[in-house]
Amino acid sequence: MKNIWIIAKRELSGYFNSPIAYVFIVIFLLLMGFFTFMMGGFFRSNEASLGAFFVWHPWLYMLLVPAIGMRLWAEERKQGTLELLFTMPITVNQAVIGKFLAGWLFLGLALLLTCPMPFTLYYLGSPDGGPMVTGYVGSFLMAGAYLSVASMTSSFTRNQVISFITSLVICLLLVLSGYPPVTNLLLKWGAANSLVELASAFSVMFHFESLQRGVIDFRDLLYFASLIVFCLFTTNLVLKNQR
Amino acid sequence: MIKADSLVKMFGPKLAVDGxxxxxxxxxxxxxxxxxxAGKSTTMRMITGYLPMTSGTITIDGADIVNNPIAAKSRIGYLPENAPSYPESTVEGFLSFIAEAKGLAGQAKHDAIEHAIGLCQLExxxxxxIDTLSKGYKHRTCFAQAIINDPPILVLDEPxxxxxPNQKHEMRNLIREMGKTKAIIVSTHILxxxxxxCTRVVIIDKGKVVFNGTPAELRGRSPEAGTVTIATSKVEYQEFEAAAKVLPNVAKILDKGKDGNRNLFAVVPRKATETCLAGDVKAMMDAKGWSFVELHTETGKLDEVFRSITSNETGEKKAEE
Known part of the structure; x- marks a missing residue:
């Protein structure tokens, strides 16, 4: 546990000692604001809910989370620090979890900085607090799931571009398999109903939307948790075997 | 402290380290x-637990590197090739991370960092x-990282x-000083x-150990080792040869030509390690009343020995990476 925190602390300090943290947070907030207000019609909808805000998260994370995740292992490999890290008295597992947690905490911080949105709602009307809280929880879990995918693709390569693109594609699949226009299209093509349902059950979209309803369903938590565990486990295997 | 036993490493079908x-x-x-x-870095990476070996065992201070990696790794300080470090962190921040990763905390950690900074002159x-530092400083930062918890074993890849030249001198003194109490492996190209x-030398070539002995023994392998060279302007070769060939333990006498107006002769002994041939030659010269400007015993050239016992395939594919 202590070792995990030591690794996470170094990784986090790496973000803040370089421009990455600041550039990322500024762009994250700008894009969130732009899509929510300009594209989502936050005010026009005349609704005291964060629906117009959360609806963009699966898409924006697709671009932004791999940008954080792509460097997790690819950079260590390229700079040769992987050799330092794995000759320390630290297990591979501790390093994988530590670095993942650092990225996740950082994404959580960026997400927290969007708090003016709910405050605005409280100022303008009387929104329902439950869906907002579970929406934030869902968004954070989704960011973790994307990040674990990026951690996995990052462990395969020393090339950050390859890492970025592959994790983006995997995240895209995770979103599209439950995106109504796609599932409707599949149904129209004659795919069996049960098959389409199964596919959408694998989608982050499905579980994220379910969480936005204000109820925390155990199955949604299990989905995100198992996705993260699976990806980190794969990362672990790759790093152990591909040195 | 370090015991490597019949290490084998294959990269796919390619044999990098062979027994x-x-x-x-x-x-x-x-x-x-x-x-x-030749497999130097690969072997070092296996010793430090970075690369898993295909077969063989490594024990570090009694701990097996595969079965008990945490105990083994905590006893090793490792300076990898090219001295990697995190470019965005400060020297102190980097050393602090390494100290924590090696299990130091509080005052012990603080002292360890101060000590390493002092020894490596990083004040x-x-x-x-780190990315604003010169190569020498980067290298010393990574060296400081290796010694930070005062480990009983150091593995240094091209330190x-x-x-x-000044820093090289300092570094060598530091290694020699630490070598009095620690077990150290140093890889180098500089003979x-x-x-x-070094107190001992292991030479590996194509993954196999081709020499294991002291530096003096390595020199002794040189065909020139023990040969006595004389430079004189007074004596001709025929005269010299006649007088020298009766000395004990002389194999042959060579005419090495002229250097300016001096004649150069070489007396080759039968066995490089035997007695004091130079003394015999000098006594003979004195007895004859011949003066000379130079008389010395060749100790052998390391680079010649190195070339003769390792295969000379420059540009051959790199087995490492």
Missing amino acids: VSFEVKAGEVLGFLGPNG KVRHQT TDGLD EEVEAI
Whole structure:
């Protein structure tokens, strides 16, 4: 546990000692604001809910989370620090979890900085607090799931571009398999109903939307948790075997 | 302290290390030599637990590197090739991370960092980020990382690479000093370094150990070792040969031509290690009343020995990576 925190602390300090943290947070907030207000019609909808805000998260994370995740292992490999890290008295597992947690905490911080949105709602009307809280929880879990995918693709390569693109594609699949226009299209093509349902059950979209309803369903938590565990486990295997 | 037993490493179908065995005790500095791609770095990476071996065992201070990696790794300080570090962190921040990763905390951690900074002369740059440092400083930062918890074992892959002559000298002194109590493995391309710091030499070539002995023994392998060279302007070769060939333990006498107006002769002994041939030759010269300007015993050239016992395939594919 202590070792995990030591690794996470170094990784986090790496973000803040370089421009990455600041550039990322500024762009994250700008894009969130732009899509929510300009594209989502936050005010026009005349609704005291964060629906117009959360609806963009699966898409924006697709671009932004791999940008954080792509460097997790690819950079260590390229700079040769992987050799330092794995000759320390630290297990591979501790390093994988530590670095993942650092990225996740950082994404959580960026997400927290969007708090003016709910405050605005409280100022303008009387929104329902439950869906907002579970929406934030869902968004954070989704960011973790994307990040674990990026951690996995990052462990395969020393090339950050390859890492970025592959994790983006995997995240895209995770979103599209439950995106109504796609599932409707599949149904129209004659795919069996049960098959389409199964596919959408694998989608982050499905579980994220379910969480936005204000109820925390155990199955949604299990989905995100198992996705993260699976990806980190794969990362672990790759790093152990591909040195 | 370090015991490697019949190490084998395959990269796919390619054999990089082929049955390497050796032992390093506390108080020894082992020089690890070999041409590029001979398997030096691969072997060091296996010792430090970075690369898993295909077969063989490594024990570090009694702990098996595969079955008990955490105990083994905590006893090793490792300076990898090219001295990697995190470019965005400061020297102090980097050392602090390494100290924590090696299990130091509180006052012990603070003292360890101060000690390492002092030994490696990093005082001036301790608050600078590593990517703003010169190569020599980067290298010393990574060396400081290796020694930070005062480990009983050091594995140093080309520790003087990228240092200027003064820094090289400092580094060698440091290694020699630490070698009195620690078990150290040093890989290098610089043959004079071997003599300067190593108590023992292992040469590997194409993944196999081709020499294991002291630097003096390595020199002794040179065909020229023990040969006495004389420079004189007074004596001709025929005269000299007649007088010298009756000396004990002389194999042959060579005419090495002229250097200016001096004649150069070489007396080759039968066995390089036997007696004092130079003394015999000098006594003979004195008895004859011949003066000479130079008389010395060749100690052998390390680079010649190195070339003769390692295959000379320059540009051969690198087995490492």
